[in-house]
Amino acid sequence: MNKKKFEISHLISQGAKLRGAGSDKVSTPWGVGSDNSNLIDLRVGMPDRENLPSLAFAKHISDILESGDVKALEYEYGSGDADLKAILSDPDYGFTDHSAIPDQFAFYNGSSGCMEAFCATFVDKDDVVIVEGPSFPGTVRAILRSEGFIREVGSDLEGASIGEIEEIYLDCVANDRTLKAIYTIPDFHNPLGRTMSLPRRKEIADFCQEREILVLEDTTYSSLYFDSPPPSSIYSISSGIGVLQMGTFSKTIATGLRLGWLHGTAKLIAALHKTRSDLGNVPFIQNAVSRFILSGEYDEHIVEMRSLYGVKCQNLCRSLDENCAEYIDYQIPGGGFYLWLKILGVSATDLVEKAWEGGLAFPDGNLFFQDPVKNENSIRLAFSGTPQDRLLEVGPILRRSFEKILD
CATH class of the missing domain: 3.40.640.10 (Type I PLP-dependent aspartate aminotransferase-like (Major domain))
Known part of the structure; x- marks a missing residue:
């Protein structure tokens, strides 16, 4: 006998249900695609793609496999x-x-x-x-x-x-x-x-x-x-x-x-x-x-990456300061991949939506809280994987997004 419908909700473990299994709710924004090939994507903290040590790793892996x-x-x-x-x-x-x-x-x-x-x-x-x-x-x-x-x-x-x-x-x-x-x-x-x-x-x-x-x-x-x-x-x-x-x-x-x-x-x-x-x-x-x-x-690579990410952070901060100073509050990090912005005067959720329409993607701060009520209307910007020149475009896009919401 072939059943046309096989329910699995009663089979899913409690631990999996607590993580969203069995629910139709989208649990993460990281994989959401876009038809906009010009999208500035600040959603995920990724190493700089243009500086991945691919050739060095190809050699080391080849040496291992050829060693017998x-x-x-x-x-x-x-x-x-x-x-x-x-x-x-x-x-x-x-x-x-x-x-x-x-x-x-x-x-x-x-x-x-x-x-x-x-x-x-x-x-x-x-x-x-x-x-x-x-x-x-x-x-x-x-x-x-x-x-x-x-x-x-x-x-x-x-x-x-x-x-x-x-x-x-x-x-x-x-x-x-x-x-x-x-x-x-x-x-x-x-x-x-x-x-x-x-x-x-x-x-x-x-x-x-x-x-x-x-x-x-x-x-x-x-x-x-x-x-x-x-x-x-x-x-x-x-x-x-x-x-x-x-x-x-x-x-x-x-x-x-x-x-x-x-x-x-x-x-x-x-x-x-x-x-x-x-x-x-x-x-x-x-x-x-x-x-x-x-x-x-590795030492050469990490020294280069520290410098590169520092410049990227500076570019993003400059773009934000020149275009959005009255709408945001943040502290400049001493390292890492991220800026955490407190949003002033508008809803961070609305800002995420308007920025997406303008070609800029980033997550709502709610996603980083177990209890979203604790979020103080914030967003996260991951600058590490985005080209330096494109980071300079972030401030103008954000400003236009703020203005559209407030208009």
Whole structure:
């Protein structure tokens, strides 16, 4: 017998439903296309396309495949490339600001894979996880899949609010809830662009250590400073106690590499290995990345990218200041990919729509909050992947969009 209709709503897991599975609602704007070939797309934080190190990687990958080393094409069972782990553990290469042991690193499928592994290993149903509001929405999705309970804290110029963290902790104690972890992006935050101060890092490190609350420190943008590197990491301040550090090559090299890592004490890494079911990350990509770094090409590339992204940020800020100063409020970041703009006088949602009509795309700030009510009428502009000259067009388009709404 052939059924003409097969309902799946009752088959979808609760964790998947919390992430929107089974719903017709569009959950993300990142893949929305446009018929406008001249669109200025500031939706996604991508490395500069014209400066992807394609030729260098082609050579390193070719060398690996021609070497006859079959291990590069086999499962690595979570052990990871020895050379790459040694590189990450050595502070001279700039991936950590402290001495570490190679076996304190585990590789995953980009930062999203790291987040999934963290949640699978440490987050139980109804565990409370604190995130900054706003924060990267992919983080929220991973926590929801594990049926964790998200609590958002606001940020000031110093970083995540320690006062709000304390309030949530006391509320958890009073209601017999487990505050399991705090997720933070302390360096060139996505989407805020801010960098957490050293005193705030110490406050959070001390608070969490005393109460045995995990800290997941996302260092995705830490290497992408324009002039000065960020303060000491929370991991370094805590000597690694109770902290997992997350990193990725997606923003510094290329998103398609899908190579990220978690760094922690031996006990934390051992726990992560126990929950693996993917037989490891891609060995020949790990090997190619290690060769790219050891050759000195990575250092040259990252220095060039820091300068380029700094100029792009300056171009965007100049365009905004010259055309939209009375309509916006923002702080200039010291690195990373993003500008976070508070919109004055009109609805950010209306502005997104009008700008789209004018050939400019960017996300509404609501998308970066679990509770959209907390959004203060903001938008995010990702400048990293857009040509410099096109960034100068952003201000005029935005101004026309403001004027059309106010007319």
